[in-house]
Amino acid sequence: MSNLNIxxxxxxxxxxxxxxxxxTWIGEELKKHxxxxxxxxxxxxxxxxxxxxxxxxxxxTKPYEDREVARFTSKIxxxxxxxxxxxxxxxxxxxxxKNALDWVYQEWNNKPVAFVSYxxxxxxxxxxxxxxxxxxxxxxxxxxxxxxPGEHYFPVLFGASSATELFEKMQSQSERMIAQLMWxxxxxxxxxx
Ligand SMILES: Cc1cc2nc3c(=O)[nH]c(=O)nc-3n(C[C@H](O)[C@H](O)[C@H](O)COP(=O)(O)O)c2cc1C
Numbered sequence: 001m002s003n004l005n006i007x008x009x010x011x012x013x014x015x016x017x018x019x020x021x022x023x024t025w026i027g028e029e030l031k032k033h034x035x036x037x038x039x040x041x042x043x044x045x046x047x048x049x050x051x052x053x054x055x056x057x058x059x060x061t062k063p064y065e066d067r068e069v070a071r072f073t074s075k076i077x078x079x080x081x082x083x084x085x086x087x088x089x090x091x092x093x094x095x096x097x098k099n100a101l102d103w104v105y106q107e108w109n110n111k112p113v114a115f116v117s118y119x120x121x122x123x124x125x126x127x128x129x130x131x132x133x134x135x136x137x138x139x140x141x142x143x144x145x146x147x148x149p150g151e152h153y154f155p156v157l158f159g160a161s162s163a164t165e166l167f168e169k170m171q172s173q174s175e176r177m178i179a180q181l182m183w184x185x186x187x188x189x190x191x192x193x
Contacts, residue, residue: 003035004185007079011086011097013044018118018157020044022148023085025167026116029174030083033182039075043096046072050099057105069103076107081114081185082139083177088119088126101133109138110192112184114177115145122147140184144177146170 008030010023023040030038047068055061064070086093101108113134117123127145134141148170155161 001035001186002189003037004080004182004189005037005039005078006030006081006083006181006185007075008038008040008083008085009097009100010040010042010044011084011100012089012094013096016157017087018153019085019087021156021163022116022118025163025170026083026085026146026174030178033178036182041072041075043100046100048072048096048100048103051102053103057103060105064103072100073104073107076104079111080189081112081181083114083116083181084130085116086123086126086130088117088121088123091125092129093126098133101137105137108134110140110188112140112142112181112188114142114181116148116174116177117145118148118150118153120150122149140188142177142180142184144173144180146173146177 008023008027010019012019020042023042027038027040030036049066049069053064064073084097086097089095115127115130117127119126124147131141148166152166152169156163156166
């Protein structure tokens with residue numbers, strides 16, 4: 001089977017956030033699989049403006065003028081599949097992640113996406129919104145996901161318990177999710193070619 005390029009997107013940028021820690025963890029879990037190359041796309045490292053382009057990305061005829069948008073889009077183009085790590089902000093995903101999703105179109109198309117979320121009810125409401133958005137971007141959101149509940153990660157965020165123990169609890173969810181994502185990634189890579 002061909003190699004897979006899987007990008008993990010860290011979906012929050014605030015000081016003291018949890019997204020980078022969850023993204024690093026799931027990236028390491030992915031690396032345990034043969035034939036997978038993994039890159040973390042940390043939205044904090046991309047200075048994306050709020051969407052302000054003349055053309056809508058779905059009908060884009062010219063390359064992006066903004067250098068940061070072009071850099072972000074070229075990373076998305078490289079990928080065969082994505083794991084999006086999302087917080088739950090006001091029963092949805094973060095604005096910074098929605099803005100990043102809005103900037104790109106063709107480069108998301110026909111690729112599978114899985115989600116790792118966290119929040120008081122495991123970020124479930126953020127993932128439900130993201131699944132609807134993913135369909136509009138012509139992606140294939142998969143069913144298996146990782147939901148990290150507040151009771152597990154709040155103590156880690158505030159330094160009261162260990163991240164290693166927390167992520168061990170998420171192991172079986174992450175294995176199921178990665179297996180399903182890889183199945184879809186191989187199938188859609190073949191279909192795109
Ligand atoms: C603006 C804002 C809104 C939030 N809304 C929710 C919410 O609706 N549900 C929830 O479970 N947690 C909510 N939280 C708590 C976040 O899940 C928690 O702060 C989490 O650590 C945020 O992700 P981050 O650390 O990656 O920024 C909210 C936090 C912020 C900053």
